[in-house]
Amino acid sequence: MAKEKEIAISGIQASGNLHIGNYIGAIKQFVELQDQYDMYAFVADLHAITVPQEPDKLRKNTLDAVYLYLACGLDSAKTTIFVQSHVPTHTELGWILNTLTPMGELERMTQFKEKSNKEGSLAGLFNYPTLMAADILLYGPDVVPVGEDQIQHIELTRTLARKFNSRFGETFKEPKDLVQKEGARIMGLDDPAKKMSKSAASKNNYIGILDSEDEIRQKIKIAVTDSGKEIKYDPATKPAVSNLLVIMSQMSNEPLKDLEEKFAGKNYGEFKNMLADILVQKLSPIRKKYNELANEPESVLKILQKGAKKALGKSEATMKIVRQKIGLLMNID
Numbered sequence: 001m002a003k004e005k006e007i008a009i010s011g012i013q014a015s016g017n018l019h020i021g022n023y024i025g026a027i028k029q030f031v032e033l034q035d036q037y038d039m040y041a042f043v044a045d046l047h048a049i050t051v052p053q054e055p056d057k058l059r060k061n062t063l064d065a066v067y068l069y070l071a072c073g074l075d076s077a078k079t080t081i082f083v084q085s086h087v088p089t090h091t092e093l094g095w096i097l098n099t100l101t102p103m104g105e106l107e108r109m110t111q112f113k114e115k116s117n118k119e120g121s122l123a124g125l126f127n128y129p130t131l132m133a134a135d136i137l138l139y140g141p142d143v144v145p146v147g148e149d150q151i152q153h154i155e156l157t158r159t160l161a162r163k164f165n166s167r168f169g170e171t172f173k174e175p176k177d178l179v180q181k182e183g184a185r186i187m188g189l190d191d192p193a194k195k196m197s198k199s200a201a202s203k204n205n206y207i208g209i210l211d212s213e214d215e216i217r218q219k220i221k222i223a224v225t226d227s228g229k230e231i232k233y234d235p236a237t238k239p240a241v242s243n244l245l246v247i248m249s250q251m252s253n254e255p256l257k258d259l260e261e262k263f264a265g266k267n268y269g270e271f272k273n274m275l276a277d278i279l280v281q282k283l284s285p286i287r288k289k290y291n292e293l294a295n296e297p298e299s300v301l302k303i304l305q306k307g308a309k310k311a312l313g314k315s316e317a318t319m320k321i322v323r324q325k326i327g328l329l330m331n332i333d
């Protein structure tokens with residue numbers, strides 16, 4: 001009998017312009033994993049509303065994220081693509097996990113501490129990690145491909161799986177985070193001390209996957225560099241140039257060592273021109289495909305219907321066990 005494929009799941013928030021940090025840290029991995037794993041990729045619209053969103057913009061951002069998944073190479077024949085709010089088991093398990101989660105665990109989450117300073121302390125933002133744990137545990141995955149900033153949330157997911165299992169009996173598998181060796185934390189182009197982020201104050205912080213050629217060239221031109229002239233990978237002394245080298249390496253699939261050799265004796269201007277060329281070359285076909293998909297939304301909606309159906313089937317099977325184990329009254333038909 002053929003061995004069943006291992007499961008991988010991950011999501012991206014529908015919170016605006018997806019950038020090359022999201023691409024390198026997450027989407028690129030999803031595309032690589034879909035041949036090997038039973039892959040689930042969703043758009044986290046319910047996570048996006050943990051900070052205020054404008055309703056029409058949220059709808060657009062949700063669809064845009066799906067177009068981008070497809071444009072970046074996710075294949076709906078291999079990956080179950082769906083929108084989080086279309087599968088209500090996520091919020092149901094999220095609520096149940098809240099009842100097992102000590103407040104202290106949530107208070108120490110770095111993302112909560114960072115975002116609550118900016119946005120005020122909303123209960124949804126506080127409970128973000130329990131919904132994320134539900135997103136994951138419902139599907140019994142072996143791995144969760146993410147960028148470095150999400151490792152802490154996956155550790156909490158494992159803690160909650162253990163808690164549930166020890167209280168109600170073996171139910172959930174503890175998933176591993178799958179984080180790239182390089183590119184797990186792409187830093188801001190305007191400030192290499194902070195991660196590249198959709199919600200950054202300045203657009204010059206990130207290269208959007210959909211940025212035009214002119215925008216890409218301009219943003220790379222003004223990206224901060226370090227003192228000295230050398231183009232080498234040394235995050236401690238050259239954080240800005242190291243970040244640009246990682247971006248170049250991830251986008252061209254050339255090892256960092258080879259790039260250092262290639263740019264030995266060259267100046268920042270030459271290096272930046274080459275980086276802009278590589279980004280334009282890599283992102284232009286994605287933008288073209290995105291535009292094609294945005295012109296045929298019906299076929300994409302069909303993909304989402306099929307994805308939601310499969311995700312609901314799989315997660316409902318988990319929920320039946322969970323409801324039974326925690327003592328909810330069932331079978332009233």
Ligand code: AQP
Pocket residue numbers: 011012013014015021022023024025026044145146147148149150183184185186187195196197198199200
């Ligand atoms: N800078 C980054 N480098 C590498 N990976 C990153 N990811 C995000 N930023 C980087 C990874 O992308 C996936 C989706 O992230 P998300 O949209 O769910 O939320 P986020 O981590 O909060 O991303 P942003 O861009 O910073 O969004 P906002 O500004 O809305 O909070 C995750 O796997 C993440 O690790």
